[in-house]
Amino acid sequence: MTSWNIDFLKPLDANEEAEGEFALVILNQPFSFELLDRVWRSAKWRCCADGGANRLYDVLKNMNVDCRKYLPDLIKGDLDSLREDVKHYYESQNIDIVRDTDQDSTDLMKCVQTLESKEQEKQYDIIILGGLSGRLDQTIHTLSYLHKLRKKRKRVYAVTDDNIGWVLDSGEHDIQIDHTLLGPTCGLLPVGIDETLLSFTGLRWNLTECRSGFEGMVSTSNQLVPGEDVVWVKTTRPIWWTVELRPL
Secondary structure, three states: OEEEOOHHHOOOOOOOOOOOOEEEEEOOOOOOHHHHHHHHHHOOEEEEEOOHHHHHHHHHHHOOOOHHHHOOOEEEEOOOOOOHHHHHHHHHOOOEEEEOOOOOOOHHHHHHHHHHHHOOOOOOEEEEEOOOOOOHHHHHHHHHHHHHHOOOOOOEEEEOOOEEEEEEOOEEEEEEOOOOOEEEEEEEEOOOOOOEEEEEEOEOOOEEEEEEOOOOEOEEEEEEOOOOOEEEEEEOOOEEEEEEEOOO
């Protein structure tokens, strides 16, 4: 049984430390300052994937927030999207900016590869800020990459202002539901597989031993149930869990 929660999205007091070991990768997609602040404070290591540095810089400037309070540990990618003014600013703050021209890996993959090279005995859980909105090809890449990462990493989350999602590997899962942050709409999506035998409880429309696949049944537009604090899922193949994120 694998347990999941989104405690890293809970607000923290000024001097409060987040629990857990998280690494944050910021992609080149829009996000609010409110979402950034919560995932930033929960992370121990932060990296911008190329143009993600533009997004970080701009959202802080637009909110009149001192950029020095949100300095990433690394900016990495092929740097085809990184603006010169943003590059110069972070260079002035002595932030590592690494150009990687490998055409067989995306900027997200390059950031995760760096994280893996730094990990020793303990593995971080990864929060990807972005990746589920904007261009369809980039969204498909996120779905595909997290599907692959499940083989070597225990927990990888992708979050936007609209929703949060992650891959549930084959087996049983308990998903802790914080109704102040999540809902009501959710889905269990058989992405990257032919079909799975799927059971779940805790939702408005539950299933037992149901075959789910793109040529058959797909559980979209399901709903969380008020008062139900755990969603239990059993799947024979890896699937995507996605749920709506309430405004922060």
